[in-house]
Amino acid sequence: EENKTMRTQKNDDYMPSLITDTPLEGRMLAITMVRKTIGAIQQDGDIKKAVRKEYQDDAALLMRAAELVAIEFKTIAIANNYWRDKQEK
Amino acid sequence: EENKTMRTQKNDDYMPSLITDTPLEGRMLAITMVRKTIGAIQQDGDIKKAVRKEYQDDAALLMRAAELVAIEFKTIAIANNYWRDKQEK
Amino acid sequence: EENKTMRTQKNDDYMPSLITDTPLEGRMLAITMVRKTIGAIQQDGDIKKAVRKEYQDDAALLMRAAELVAIEFKTIAIANNYWRDKQEK
Amino acid sequence: EENKTMRTQKNDDYMPSLITDTPLEGRMLAITMVRKTIGAIQQDGDIKKAVRKEYQDDAALLMRAAELVAIEFKTIAIANNYWRDKQEK
Amino acid sequence: EENKTMRTQKNDDYMPSLITDTPLEGRMLAITMVRKTIGAIQQDGDIKKAVRKEYQDDAALLMRAAELVAIEFKTIAIANNYWRDKQEK
Amino acid sequence: EENKTMRTQKNDDYMPSLITDTPLEGRMLAITMVRKTIGAIQQDGDIKKAVRKEYQDDAALLMRAAELVAIEFKTIAIANNYWRDKQEK
Numbered sequence: 001e002e003n004k005t006m007r008t009q010k011n012d013d014y015m016p017s018l019i020t021d022t023p024l025e026g027r028m029l030a031i032t033m034v035r036k037t038i039g040a041i042q043q044d045g046d047i048k049k050a051v052r053k054e055y056q057d058d059a060a061l062l063m064r065a066a067e068l069v070a071i072e073f074k075t076i077a078i079a080n081n082y083w084r085d086k087q088e089k
Numbered sequence: 090e091e092n093k094t095m096r097t098q099k100n101d102d103y104m105p106s107l108i109t110d111t112p113l114e115g116r117m118l119a120i121t122m123v124r125k126t127i128g129a130i131q132q133d134g135d136i137k138k139a140v141r142k143e144y145q146d147d148a149a150l151l152m153r154a155a156e157l158v159a160i161e162f163k164t165i166a167i168a169n170n171y172w173r174d175k176q177e178k
Numbered sequence: 179e180e181n182k183t184m185r186t187q188k189n190d191d192y193m194p195s196l197i198t199d200t201p202l203e204g205r206m207l208a209i210t211m212v213r214k215t216i217g218a219i220q221q222d223g224d225i226k227k228a229v230r231k232e233y234q235d236d237a238a239l240l241m242r243a244a245e246l247v248a249i250e251f252k253t254i255a256i257a258n259n260y261w262r263d264k265q266e267k
Numbered sequence: 268e269e270n271k272t273m274r275t276q277k278n279d280d281y282m283p284s285l286i287t288d289t290p291l292e293g294r295m296l297a298i299t300m301v302r303k304t305i306g307a308i309q310q311d312g313d314i315k316k317a318v319r320k321e322y323q324d325d326a327a328l329l330m331r332a333a334e335l336v337a338i339e340f341k342t343i344a345i346a347n348n349y350w351r352d353k354q355e356k
Numbered sequence: 357e358e359n360k361t362m363r364t365q366k367n368d369d370y371m372p373s374l375i376t377d378t379p380l381e382g383r384m385l386a387i388t389m390v391r392k393t394i395g396a397i398q399q400d401g402d403i404k405k406a407v408r409k410e411y412q413d414d415a416a417l418l419m420r421a422a423e424l425v426a427i428e429f430k431t432i433a434i435a436n437n438y439w440r441d442k443q444e445k
Numbered sequence: 446e447e448n449k450t451m452r453t454q455k456n457d458d459y460m461p462s463l464i465t466d467t468p469l470e471g472r473m474l475a476i477t478m479v480r481k482t483i484g485a486i487q488q489d490g491d492i493k494k495a496v497r498k499e500y501q502d503d504a505a506l507l508m509r510a511a512e513l514v515a516i517e518f519k520t521i522a523i524a525n526n527y528w529r530d531k532q533e534k
Contacts (some may be wrong), residue, residue, distance in 0.1 A: 013113050019177055022194070029235070037155045038151055042151055050124065051148045054148040057225045060238075062229060063203075066215045066216050070211075070212075070253075072143065074163070075198065082196050106350065123333060126333045127329050130336075139324060140325075150326050150330065153327065156334070157337060167345075168344065168349035168351070193385055209397075234397075237407045237411040245392045247397075260434065262435070281469075308476075310502075317502060319468065322504040328508065342518065379463055380461075384481075414496075418507065426517055431514070433524065440524070
């Protein structure tokens with residue numbers, strides 16, 4: 001049976017495409033992907049708030065969160081060909 | 090002799106292909122790959138439940154799980170050419 | 179509702195483009211991206227100062243910060259085609 | 268003198284090629300590569316059993332092992348061109 | 357205001373180019389990049405010495421440092437097309 | 446002055462090229478690169494032996510070492526075009 005902890009809520013398509021207009025928008029999509037994935041792994045609101053409280057002033061965990069954003073951003077940057085063609089316009 | 094802990098149950102082909110229609114489906118395949126790999130490394134149901142209990146409200150471990158999803162997703166995104174051609178249709 | 183902790187201040191576009199003239203400038207953009215992302219995840223000034231105090235003399239955390247810079251730099255280096263064409267000029 | 272801890276037993280060529288027929292076979296090769304590499308780093312059977320006992324019910328270490336599989340799988344997936352041409356047949 | 361901890365000393369351009377003649381030189385550039393980045397994050401000489409003392413006999417931190425070198429080396433290897441053309445000469 | 450801790454002994458060119466005949470040889474080169482890099486970071490023989498004793502029966506550290514090998518192997522695999530052309534011969 002599908003492990004309910006890891007089920008991504010299909011109705012909430014937070015990532016219809018990896019294409020964005022600018023690097024900054026790509027960065028925000030990366031942040032959304034990290035949040036939504038943690039949300040799919042742990043769907044309980046209270047636990048998510050407790051987890052947030054745990055990492056929000058912890059240097060190691062804040063850097064962990066930043067690393068997750070960096071890993072997703074790399075995928076998005078390649079998908080958008082590094083927004084190079086945006087330069088020529 | 091094949092180390093039984095790491096044997097992947099051949100009958101359960103959870104990954105016949107890396108190709109998916111949308112980024113979100115690619116994300117769900119990535120989550121399945123993480124779950125199934127941990128399942129291949131540790132096949133005992135009780136231990137898996139205990140492990141789940143251990144990480145489900147731990148900020149560092151939740152971010153760890155999210156990182157595994159991000160690493161698998163990168164492979165799937167490249168395999169699907171970032172669903173770019175889906176854009177033009 | 180948008181998770182306010184992860185909201186990136188849209189007005190502060192610290193990354194209009196990934197293109198830089200030299201590897202060193204690419205390195206400084208990578209450092210800015212890490213700082214701004216941690217800033218987006220944790221916007222409270224006092225907490226950021228406390229976090230800074232925590233990691234600034236901790237070997238493991240300093241290496242963590244250096245790793246984040248290395249991951250962002252890799253993306254920027256590819257975006258700039260490794261500044262190869264800068265060689266020929 | 269060759270550091271014996273890191274010597275890979277040349278006779279046991281567990282990786283004659285990176286090419287596999289299916290993603291699942293690629294996944295199993297990745298798992299074998301992780302096992303054999305740890306085996307090359309630590310060749311003592313008793314220690315390997317003790318290490319197995321240590322990680323087999325530890326969430327952080329199980330995720331670590333899954334990450335190693337994910338990193339090797341990425342290399343194998345690229346080597347097999349993501350089994351794309353297998354799709355057309 | 358520019359976060360002074362992360363300011364890279366512009367005058368000290370330790371990385372005018374990513375191109376090197378041999379893999380070994382690429383490896384040494386990677387090591388320099390790691391050192392200089394940690395130096396940009398933490399510019400205080402005494403703290404740097406204390407940090408050095410902390411990691412120089414710690415297995416986990418030494419491997420951390422080796423990982424940072426490996427990540428930078430990957431970028432440099434691609435930039436130099438893996439020194440393949442050096443083979444043909 | 447060159448930071449002596451990170452100086453790689455130029456005379457010992459353990460990596461004249463990234464090209465190897467087989468994946469297994471590529472794996473052994475990756476293991477050598479990890480050993481030599483840790484050796485460059487920490488050149489004191491006694492400390493290296495103490496560090497070896499520390500990680501040789503520690504699950505987390507053994508997996509760390511295996512990860513370093515996996516990261517280097519990825520670079521070598523790409524350099525050798527995944528030994529694909531070796532298949533056709």
